[in-house]
Amino acid sequence: MSLILTLGIVLFSLSSLYFLIKPKAGLNSPFLVSITTLVSYVLMLEGGFLVGSPDTGLYWTRWAFYGLSCPLLIYEISKQLGLDNKQNFTNIFLTAMVMLTGVLSSITSGDYKLAFFAISCVIFCKVLYSVFTSKSDQLVRIAPYMILGWSAFPVVFLLSFEGYGLIQNVLAASIYLGLDLFTKILFYFHHSAVSKTVTD
Amino acid sequence: MSLILTLGIVLFSLSSLYFLIKPKAGLNSPFLVSITTLVSYVLMLEGGFLVGSPDTGLYWTRWAFYGLSCPLLIYEISKQLGLDNKQNFTNIFLTAMVMLTGVLSSITSGDYKLAFFAISCVIFCKVLYSVFTSKSDQLVRIAPYMILGWSAFPVVFLLSFEGYGLIQNVLAASIYLGLDLFTKILFYFHHSAVSKTVTD
């Protein structure tokens, strides 16, 4: 478990550094997202807020930090899709609520866990609906990140000890790390590459 | 106590669903407010953060969630009153502070409880002042929500176990539920009805 989390720390330190140095027009959200994720990984490794042991416990702070980073990601996505400011703010607020209910689902049990998970999913579907009904030609580039990336998080949640406990924490943390790299680093490289091509 | 909170869950599930489906121009704050309040009621029923027993304990999370929903409400109110963006942001920040000091007043005791309550009231009065000195013709419609609705919360707070313990938790929760319906659902129906009349 320490290995995976340390790997996350190394990778998000590097990406933070890269996005910090690399010049970027507009809001440097890649850096903000990376540094927030870095802090999240350090905190998970530290283990002070972990409920239970590293191998079977609940890393609920993960969702709290996603509550800071993912609103920034959805802001970028909504911007790239050309949604207006009010739709964008709605998505930002709702994404934060998805993560807040994720925290609550993580630390509660039984029917309440299920209830918070269900509310979280309903809100997430509202965000997805807003993304997929946008009539932007950017949608084809962004869609895979939402379907293969964002939507995989609740599935892993259900399979892990935060849900039905079908997979070990090490496996869950490994998949989460892969998803983090996909949705929080590769997403920005991809967008940056596309923007460059368009400009050239 | 469970009955009242379950009733709150049912009603705010319905209002969330209604506001989710109903088309609305601009920011869909009615949905954001309802879904936030729904989460708050589920958490109160779950009882994990309750300090004490359901019948005599302190439901401080209520005020934390008002700290998320009421800034959205005051945003709408400030907008409808034609306040400028800076006054609006001031009201949003101060409303969140009213609720944060409400949380602190709820969980502390003695002089500190009183001090946090007093600070909360002073900040709330500043917000009320900003609302009632606006020269909008919408004020006559909005005023009852502020006077009979918003201003009743601190009174119930004082009477309940969070204050001087003169009324039972069931009664306090029932009044809060009524006030929630009044300020968070009826308020939007009323505004929506008026807007429609104006448009017609």
Place this chain on the structure above:
Amino acid sequence: MSLILTLGIVLFSLSSLYFLIKPKAGLNSPFLVSITTLVSYVLMLEGGFLVGSPDTGLYWTRWAFYGLSCPLLIYEISKQLGLDNKQNFTNIFLTAMVMLTGVLSSITSGDYKLAFFAISCVIFCKVLYSVFTSKSDQLVRIAPYMILGWSAFPVVFLLSFEGYGLIQNVLAASIYLGLDLFTKILFYFHHSAVSKTVTD
């Protein structure tokens, strides 16, 4: 210790009252900053969240409340320096992250304390860089607040029990109070005086 914190309460009550009454064009951030700091001092005196005893314990809530007030200050500073909205938002987000990692550094120990402190400093340097590379003639007025004021907080942190424990809590709290008055009250008087001169 109580004496220093009570002095803080008195001074920030007075400044809150002053900034509340004094007419101010635009966002009344001086009032928002003062009232937030007031709540922070009352909470520190109350001691409910203090980890340890007043004389040797960790007042981590200080940094949580700076996470609310300092983003407002950096907003004003970025505005006065003529930074654009996206740079301004970046500074606001990063300043909040400086304080969040400050909280985490305060309550953890050993390597993790150091790691969170290091991340906090890196982010803070990014904010400082953004301030000092602005080409505004206001920089000469603002610079002393950043160098002698803002930058002194992490130094005191390191010297206090939150760091290497070289100075007592009473001394640390006294210096923090001085820095608070300098960066959160004097800063606004200075700016207000300059603005007036320019207008005259």
